[in-house]
Amino acid sequence: MYDNWEELEEAIKDCNKCKLCKGRTNIVFGTGNKEADLMFIGEGPGADEDAQGIPFVGKAGQLMNRAFEGLGIKREEVYIANIVKCRPPNNRDPEQDEAIACMDYLRNQVILVKPKVIVLLGRIALQNILGQEYGITASRGKIIEKKDITYIPTWHPAALLRDENKKIDFWNDLKLAKTRLQK
Numbered sequence: 001m002y003d004n005w006e007e008l009e010e011a012i013k014d015c016n017k018c019k020l021c022k023g024r025t026n027i028v029f030g031t032g033n034k035e036a037d038l039m040f041i042g043e044g045p046g047a048d049e050d051a052q053g054i055p056f057v058g059k060a061g062q063l064m065n066r067a068f069e070g071l072g073i074k075r076e077e078v079y080i081a082n083i084v085k086c087r088p089p090n091n092r093d094p095e096q097d098e099a100i101a102c103m104d105y106l107r108n109q110v111i112l113v114k115p116k117v118i119v120l121l122g123r124i125a126l127q128n129i130l131g132q133e134y135g136i137t138a139s140r141g142k143i144i145e146k147k148d149i150t151y152i153p154t155w156h157p158a159a160l161l162r163d164e165n166k167k168i169d170f171w172n173d174l175k176l177a178k179t180r181l182q183k
């Protein structure tokens with residue numbers, strides 16, 4: 001574990017701890033306020049994110065940005081990261097060995113950011129952070145407290161692109177996260 005951002009960023013910059021290093025254009029480390037109270041954790045970079053080195057800049061990210069705007073959440077005030085920092089081929093789910101290999105970086109990010117609330121975006125984030133026993137359908141919209149952090153699982157924004165009906169859940173879950181910040 002590194003106790004500052006410079007050392008952590010230096011440690012990850014040429015990472016080849018898992019096979020995803022082979023296909024990446026950029027490592028998508030994380031973005032936003034490094035002292036945020038509210039953090040978002042997604043799954044892994046897609047094509048746009050891989051090209052730009054920034055998480056959630058593609059269509060799903062734009063949808064998330066619109067929800068932020070509607071709820072008065074400033075993207076630059078939150079911190080956003082993913083379970084894996086390199087793009088899985090053809091946007092497949094990260095495999096278990098890849099998620100495990102990358103997890104120390106994410107843990108270190110959480111320790112440095114010290115968020116009060118973490119929104120888990122989708123099943124992959126939920127299960128890798130809280131455990132394989134959690135299902136996204138049953139867990140979304142729930143408040144899960146662990147070690148001084150409030151976790152709120154919700155749909156991955158990409159799921160909203162496939163199913164319009166999930167947008168209202170997503171909106172409500174983000175609203176809940178915002179409310180919890182005030183506690």
Ligand code: SF4
Pocket residue numbers: 012015016017018019020021027084085086098101102
């Ligand atoms: S996904 Fe994570 S562990 Fe794998 S190569 Fe990229 S930075 Fe390293």
